[in-house]
Amino acid sequence: MNEAWFSGWRHVFKLDPDRHISDEALEAVCTSGTDAIIIGGSSGVTFENTVDLMARVRRYALDCALEVSTAEGAVPGFDGYFVPLVLNTGEAEWINGRQTEGLKEYGSFVPWETTAAQGYLILNAEATAAKLTGARTQLTEADVVAHVQMADRLMRLPVVYLEYSGRFGDMQLVKRAKAAAVQARVFYGGGIDGADKARQAAESAHTVVVGNAIYSDLEAALSTVAAVREAAGGTIGSK
Ligand SMILES: CC(C)=CCC/C(C)=C/CC/C(C)=C/CC/C(C)=C/CC/C(C)=C/CC/C(C)=C/CC/C(C)=C/COP(=O)(O)OP(=O)(O)O
Ligand SMILES: O=P(O)(O)OC[C@@H](O)CO
Numbered sequence: 001m002n003e004a005w006f007s008g009w010r011h012v013f014k015l016d017p018d019r020h021i022s023d024e025a026l027e028a029v030c031t032s033g034t035d036a037i038i039i040g041g042s043s044g045v046t047f048e049n050t051v052d053l054m055a056r057v058r059r060y061a062l063d064c065a066l067e068v069s070t071a072e073g074a075v076p077g078f079d080g081y082f083v084p085l086v087l088n089t090g091e092a093e094w095i096n097g098r099q100t101e102g103l104k105e106y107g108s109f110v111p112w113e114t115t116a117a118q119g120y121l122i123l124n125a126e127a128t129a130a131k132l133t134g135a136r137t138q139l140t141e142a143d144v145v146a147h148v149q150m151a152d153r154l155m156r157l158p159v160v161y162l163e164y165s166g167r168f169g170d171m172q173l174v175k176r177a178k179a180a181a182v183q184a185r186v187f188y189g190g191g192i193d194g195a196d197k198a199r200q201a202a203e204s205a206h207t208v209v210v211g212n213a214i215y216s217d218l219e220a221a222l223s224t225v226a227a228v229r230e231a232a233g234g235t236i237g238s239k
């Protein structure tokens, strides 16, 4: 299989178009040594706030991808696009409903070579995304492994995303998910508020995503870049 455009990413910062970030903080984030910026959020995402944030990140020389969470926020000009599908919901709207509606509108414009589906497993019941999508967050290890097999082996999704947004997750479960994935890259995000949790996450997943800490404690957020690098032994993109 060809290497995906995001296969070298070990550390990523996720910026929310619906939240304010100063120019100074944005510069620190974009020059931190992180592999990429993902722009995305589960609420309040519009065309205007997405374009605005993209233009500001574009001043810096690093990959910037959009995680498309609303059709309205589908903005051209990103280096790559992720389209989330929520695997652990019973509501088809979040598995393939909104996505196919979006494709009816924008399908002819999608840059397919740099667009990837993400199989989300949302595991924090308190996360906005869990409430929005009716995610079934109480999953056993067997449930998680079966969802990963479904996404990775049957659906051949290139990304499985273990999402604990707002809370640090169960790293044993994340390790099990990574062990079960054969071709998909396992992203982990949630509650990383400094170097120690970043290192644990880097030892458990392929790609570590840091979001809220950017807004609550920038210095701590920046410290996660080196922690992930060190845990990865300085390597980039190893499966
Ligand atoms: C014009 C052009 C070039 C288009 C290309 C873009 C493209 C590839 C379009 C595809 C077609 C399209 C428009 C599809 C629509 C996609 C869509 C609406 C999908 C639904 C996605 C989805 C399941 C959303 C639910 C929420 C979710 C899982 C969001 C993912 C991101 C996330 C969890 C962020 C964390 O949110 P946050 O707000 O930080 O949460 P906390 O409060 O917990 O911190
Ligand atoms: O905001 P946090 O909790 O760091 O989570 C990161 C990311 O997984 C959110 O989609």
Ligand SMILES: [Mg+2]
Binding pocket: 016, 165, 211, 212
């Ligand atoms: Mg958030």
